[in-house]
Amino acid sequence: MIFPYRHESEFIEDIVKKISAKLCQTYTVVHDELIGINLHLVELYSKIDIGEDDVRIIGICEMGGIGKTTLARIAYTQMSPHFEGKTFLLDVREVSDKCGLVSLQKQLLSQILLYECFNFFNVHKGNAIISHRLSHKKVLIVLDDVDNIQHLKCLVGK
Template sequence: MGGIGKTTLARVVYTQMSPHFEGKSFLANIREVSNKCGLVSLQKQLLSQILPDECFNFFNVHEGNAIISNRLSNKKVLVVLDDVDNLQHLKCLVGKHDWFSLGGRIIVTTRDEHLLRSYRIDDVYKPTTLNPTDALRLFNLKAFDSDTMPKYDFIELSKDVVHYADGLPLALEVLGSFLCDRDIIQWRSAIERLKQDSSKEILDTLRISFDGLEEREKNIFLDIACFFNGEKKDLVMKVLDGCEFFPDIGIDVLIKKSLIKVSDDNQYLRMHALLQEMGRKIVEERCVDKPGKRCKLWKERDVHHVLTKNTINHSTKITYKIFFLLIYDVNPKLSLISLHIDPLVTLSSFKIIFIC
């Protein structure tokens, strides 16, 4: 999961441990740098940081592999690979154990646990979100330049923001910095706005993991975000299996990428509130003003609009799978009878009707 503090932790460890090694290298933002500049650029950066007095000229990763394994095999080094998202990053930058001398340490940060497991990484540490006390301290550091309790007028507002961030360090830092040096009226306004639209910086960071998914995993993620967050795992698996999304592997992919979690008793699927918000925004952005053309509906007003105005596009059932939630007990006005709608005509456009 993005924004949970993987890079920050790696930097702290790197700073504390680096004096004990003959050479050191911190390769930041590998995913982004690799896409823009290529792996050869990263190989040269690795060598230059560990052997700063030398110049390296090579033009393909195979040459780079040979030079790294030859020049660093007798050095006790500390290497941090930050934001790895491809096995090739590991193969071309740290290769095998015999590329480096005994006593060396390789630290890898990634959003994909499976990538580490498949490369036979020795140990895996999974950061967790902050508990409420630590979350409040981090937020106060950014908002008030102090980890102590804020002024009385801001105490409850601070707790509201911390509750919204749900322990995610990135959200706490971004929101704390944004609210720093603003008055209480501006705080209240900003918090009300958060209920409608979250910070773009936060959601953009979270979306990186979503964009890296295959299409079926994207559909599973969006279905959970829109309908099934906190629902029983068995129920969700049956529904997704009926959509031919192959949930046995798809759910595992999302878990390994920390996009969803399974409860301790293995009964329920859970998603962080900000990930859920990000997923729902992705659906809404596809057709902002015409809910009938969206692939999923979950808001009462959108469902009501589609049924009363009959705005569903009949081609939708070919292009999208629309899940439709009818809550008869909670809100009878949404029942098909009270809306005077021909259910056979209207519901023929929906792939699945999920009734609770």
């Protein structure tokens, strides 16, 4: 079978885009059934202002179990097509405790810069790579369950 793609990577990228589009449709259906979520989404979108080119850091702070992660997932799914790269890192606190911040930095980079492998072993080198590689890209980074400012600094910079 002959594919209209020059490289296998283009074929894979097309598959990823199609799957992402299907997932976006799934979250839209689910979010319509959640009472009161639209008000929170409107407020969140007004703070993010996708059309701007500056850096935005927005925190969603509330008691546990009230839907912060659900709100972030829906917003991420709806907004992600507007960005060059994107990542949603779940359970940052727990993953950091178990695997370390370097592991999270590598996950962040590999999800945003698809098909690239990163080989560094300390947080400072990870910070330098994140700053250098992402500073001129429009990226969406969602960090779930962050309770330590150091985690934030190591994953998105100063």
